[in-house]
Amino acid sequence: MTSPPIRRIAHLDMDAFFASVELLRQPQLKGLPVVVGGRSRSAGWLGNAKLEALPPEQIPLEAFARLHSYTGRGVITTATYEARQFGIGSAMGMMKAAKLCPDAYLLPADFEQYRAYSRRFKAIIAHYAPEIEDRGVDEVYIDFSDVPGGQDEGGYLLAKRIQQAIFDDTGLTCSIGVAPNKLLAKLASEWHKPNGIFILMPEQVTDRLWPLPCKKVNGIGPKTSEKLDSMGIRHLHDLAHADAQALIDAFGPAYGAWLHRIAWGHDERPLVTDSTPVSMSRETTFERDLHARADKAELSALFTHLCERVAADLQRKGYAGRTVGVKIRFPDFRSATRAITIDHHTQDAAVIRQVAGQCLKRIDLTRRFRLLGVKVDNLLPLEQAQQMDAKAQQQPKAAQYSALQLSLPFE
DNA sequence: TCTGGGGTCCTAGGACCC
């Protein structure tokens, strides 16, 4: 007599992923506070190029940059658990982190390497369970419900097998939470970190959930957390017993109702196993704030380069988009965006640059700014985009509309 | 000591169309 399978969703999160990948290559840094961050890998980062010829474990520790030697606008991408002891966390400004632990070892991010390891660990998971939702470079949801053995011990055995297989192949550890849904699995994967597994059964849900602060929930960020706080709602227990109508009044019908549901651990969202990109963008923060007129040449070259990189991304991945936009960030961290939708899809750097240039003209650039970005939206796979554009061309011109070639209402 | 880069989704107002 077998009972029907219950829903068992796993969330797998790699432990201190970027830093762990770096430690594979620089084992002599193991056990020391290490942070990954700053700007992309640049020549001379380690001070002495000859060191690169040595096997990693023979590179002397003096060869590595220390956090206090960094000056600039970067943030910490990942900190090892040793560095976290000092209070350093991801997304923290580098200058602040340097105050907390000046002697931490600093390594530049190497995203290509992380992507390669990302592909590897995901391929291993797929070998055990095919239903996977990609949540970025270092985490995934996995549906255990219908996998043979996926229900045993609440999913523990399968989680253990996946965790071991990833370690055997890559030398990297991960943490896994298995629970009745994505919301709870995401929370549970944190509870035995690092290199842990947490199995959450349906009957334990409210006991584990309600003591947590609201902001632990994926989808409740700093703004919502603060607003809830001002309503006297701090923990999920408070949220669960808050007046549903009051939540809807404060946060709107969709989000307010969602808040109330998740406080009871309810989450029916399915895994999203295939996704096509919506937008592609490139942006850069300058070393110092720039001015449109005073730094015209530098900005112009930068702008062209951003357009070329977006175009190259689109071409490499086989997409084209109809909406081109720009983003500016001012020193006070406020930002302005402008976008124009054109009458055909493009993946061409010159077209992107031309339209993005039109967008830029519509922003007040009398002030200096710290960031410039270029984005292409409304993406379609190239072939579909071409078919759609060809069809649109055959339509009578009344059906066509372009912000660049506005027709007058009485024309 | 000011805060990277790449994304997704939602909202709200206005234009436009029938």
Place this chain on the structure above:
DNA sequence: TCTGGGGTCCTAGGACCC
């Protein structure tokens, strides 16, 4: 002269996430 209603597209900004 005081004026609909629904649907879709476009734009700007914001919250949030990894």
